[in-house]
Amino acid sequence: MIKKNRPKISTQFEINAIVFYANMILLLPLILVVTYLFEIDKFLNINEFMFWILIFNFVSLVTGTIVLALNRDRLRRKVKVTYRNEFFYLVFLFVFGLLGFVVLYDFMGGDRAYIANILVVLFAGLLYLAILLGRKYFNLYYINKR
Amino acid sequence: MKKKQISDESLNRIIKYLAITLLFFGVIFLAMQFSDFWNWILAAIKTVAVPVLLAYFTSLIVFPVIKYLEKKGVGPRGFSLAIVFVLTVSIIFAGFYYLIPRIVEEITNFFNRDVQTIITYLQTGLRDDFIFGTDIYDQVYTYVTETDIISSTLDSMIPNLINTLTDSLIPLLSSVILLPILLIYYLLDYEVISEKIRSVVPQKNAKNVAELGSRLNNTIGAYLRGQVFLMVVLGIVATIVYRLIGLKYYLVFGVLVGITNVIPYFGQIIAAVPPIIYTFIATTGPGPITVLAVNLTLQFIEGNIFQPLIIGHQLSMHPIVIIISILFFGSLFGFVGIIFASPLAASLRVIYNFYREKKQEKKLNTKAEANTS
Numbered sequence: 001m002i003k004k005n006r007p008k009i010s011t012q013f014e015i016n017a018i019v020f021y022a023n024m025i026l027l028l029p030l031i032l033v034v035t036y037l038f039e040i041d042k043f044l045n046i047n048e049f050m051f052w053i054l055i056f057n058f059v060s061l062v063t064g065t066i067v068l069a070l071n072r073d074r075l076r077r078k079v080k081v082t083y084r085n086e087f088f089y090l091v092f093l094f095v096f097g098l099l100g101f102v103v104l105y106d107f108m109g110g111d112r113a114y115i116a117n118i119l120v121v122l123f124a125g126l127l128y129l130a131i132l133l134g135r136k137y138f139n140l141y142y143i144n145k146r
Numbered sequence: 147m148k149k150k151q152i153s154d155e156s157l158n159r160i161i162k163y164l165a166i167t168l169l170f171f172g173v174i175f176l177a178m179q180f181s182d183f184w185n186w187i188l189a190a191i192k193t194v195a196v197p198v199l200l201a202y203f204t205s206l207i208v209f210p211v212i213k214y215l216e217k218k219g220v221g222p223r224g225f226s227l228a229i230v231f232v233l234t235v236s237i238i239f240a241g242f243y244y245l246i247p248r249i250v251e252e253i254t255n256f257f258n259r260d261v262q263t264i265i266t267y268l269q270t271g272l273r274d275d276f277i278f279g280t281d282i283y284d285q286v287y288t289y290v291t292e293t294d295i296i297s298s299t300l301d302s303m304i305p306n307l308i309n310t311l312t313d314s315l316i317p318l319l320s321s322v323i324l325l326p327i328l329l330i331y332y333l334l335d336y337e338v339i340s341e342k343i344r345s346v347v348p349q350k351n352a353k354n355v356a357e358l359g360s361r362l363n364n365t366i367g368a369y370l371r372g373q374v375f376l377m378v379v380l381g382i383v384a385t386i387v388y389r390l391i392g393l394k395y396y397l398v399f400g401v402l403v404g405i406t407n408v409i410p411y412f413g414q415i416i417a418a419v420p421p422i423i424y425t426f427i428a429t430t431g432p433g434p435i436t437v438l439a440v441n442l443t444l445q446f447i448e449g450n451i452f453q454p455l456i457i458g459h460q461l462s463m464h465p466i467v468i469i470i471s472i473l474f475f476g477s478l479f480g481f482v483g484i485i486f487a488s489p490l491a492a493s494l495r496v497i498y499n500f501y502r503e504k505k506q507e508k509k510l511n512t513k514a515e516a517n518t519s
Contacts, residue, residue: 037386038244088455095379095447099386106390115390116436123443127451 010137013068013075015083018137019090020064026093027057029100036103046107087138094126196482197321201328203486206367207374208234208329209336227333231326245401252395264427314480321482358500365496366489373488376452377407380444384417387440391432393421403444408485410468414445467491 031053035041068075102119106112134140177184208230215226276283290296332339340359347355381404388396399421406413418441425434471491475483483490 033386036389037382091451091455092379095383095451099383099390102390103386112390112392116439119387119390130451 008136009079009081009139010083011076012078012080013072014137015086016075017068018133019086019093020068022090022093022097024057024061024064026097026100027060028053029097029104030093031100032103032107033096033100041107050107082140083138084140087134087140090133090138091130094130098122098126192479193317196317196479197324197328199486200321200325200482201332203366203370203489204325204329205332205336206363207370209333210367210371212333223334227330231330245397248397249401252398256395256398260424260428263429267427318481354500354504358497361496361500362493366493369489369492372453373408376448377404379452380404380407380448383447384440384444387444388421388437391436391440393425393431393437394428395424399424403441407448409472410488411465412472414441414448417441463488463491463495 028050032041032050035044035046035049098119101122102115105118106115110118211230212223212226215221215229216223220226220229273280273283273287344352344356344359381400384403385396385400388400393399399417402420403414403417406417409416418438421437421441422434425432425437468488468491472484472487475487475490477483479486
């Protein structure tokens with residue numbers, strides 16, 4: 001008999017799609033974080049740099065979507081019990097993406113006094129999203145002790 | 147009422163335990179008569195153990211990469227090892243090449259610009275900010291200037307500090323110099339050395355020892371790889387956040403967060419102290435509460451998000467166990483002992499769990515045999 005509340009098993013296609021689109025959304029902040037860390041921003045026209053990143057982001061988005069669509073059937077047949085490594089990568093993206101958004105805010109000339117507030121709000125939001133995605137798609141209840 | 151008599155079996159057991167205890171104390175007493183000899187032997191063991199343990203721990207981080215390369219067809223072992231070695235050395239050199247000039251610049255700036263401000267603050271500004279009031283400050287100030295307590299304390303402390311540092315630095319430096327050589331030979335003949343160690347063990351225990359060895363390698367390997375990764379990630383995150391909140395010398399403070407993360411619990415506290423003290427004294431930049439909040443948040447993220455995800459729940463130990471192991475291994479092996487206290491404690495736990503499992507297995511087997519007969 002099939003249990004009613006059995007956990008939903010996601011396919012590799014769903015996981016790849018989540019990770020890919022999270023990557024695309026956070027690509028600009030992620031690159032900005034690297035430039036900020038190595039102080040490359042001091043030698044660049046940051047607006048022009050962001051413009052080129054956005055173009056690259058758009059091209060990658062289109063290419064990635066086409067690749068995902070082409071491999072859809074093959075990826076839908078692949079299933080894993082948990083997607084630990086993929087989830088770990090997603091959390092990594094979220095952490096640096098979060099910092100990247102704050103860097104973007106700083107580059108846009110936002111008031112530095114509000115940076116801590118923005119960080120806290122974004123952090124709470126992304127943490128909630130990570131837990132939700134972990135439970136629903138990645139089959140990872142990582143905040144449970146046992 | 148008749149008094150219950152002690153059985154022969156119990157009496158034998160009591161005599162046996164008494165004899166063992168007496169023998170144990172006798173051996174200790176005898177050993178104490180030759181304490182110089184034992185100190186000499188222990189010092190020799192310590193000199194060998196530190197670089198060998200360092201090489202073993204590093205191999206647990208590096209070996210999976212070599213295995214991965216071999217799986218992808220990059221071989222023989224010498225070639226894959228050379229690739230990993232060159233890559234690691236390049237990354238370390240690149241890191242130093244980028245970081246060292248900047249850190250030196252920040253430290254120089256601190257001594258050129260801020261030290262004078264700090265001295266001025268201590269001489270003038272501190273009197274108004276002193277939390278116990280100006281009267282007590284004046285009394286303390288008069289006592290300090292009259293008794294010359296600061297210079298006399300410093301005079302006695304600095305030679306001791308230099309001695310302690312040289313005592314722990316020289317073995318550490320020699321270990322670091324020996325490490326690449328030991329590591330290359332160990333990784334080249336990784337399987338052969340493991341096989342040799344296994345062949346020393348008697349045949350009847352060989353299977354158990356092999357299983358225990360593989361469990362230990364997995365546990366400590368996962369722990370160390372996770373810790374190194376956490377160090378890098380936390381260092382980067384701290385540097386970015388410190389820069390974002392406008393803290394001066396963010397690179398030095400961020401690198402400090404990354405490096406000290408190797409010491410569980412205490413590391414984060416050690417890393418938080420310098421920036422907080424600095425923000426108390428600095429006239430510009432964020433306040434101490436902001437820096438404290440940043441450090442607490444980092445600790446929260448590390449403890450609740452990264453650590454369970456990277457290192458795993460099965461390796462998490464009770465804080466008291468970790469603190470005790472830091473104190474114990476720190477006193478035994480010095481600074482290296484503090485760094486490796488957690489993996490050592492984790493490996494002791496693996497050994498204990500393995501022993502308990504085997505004991506339970508044996509008990510069940512005997513029970514089953516008794517039932518069948």
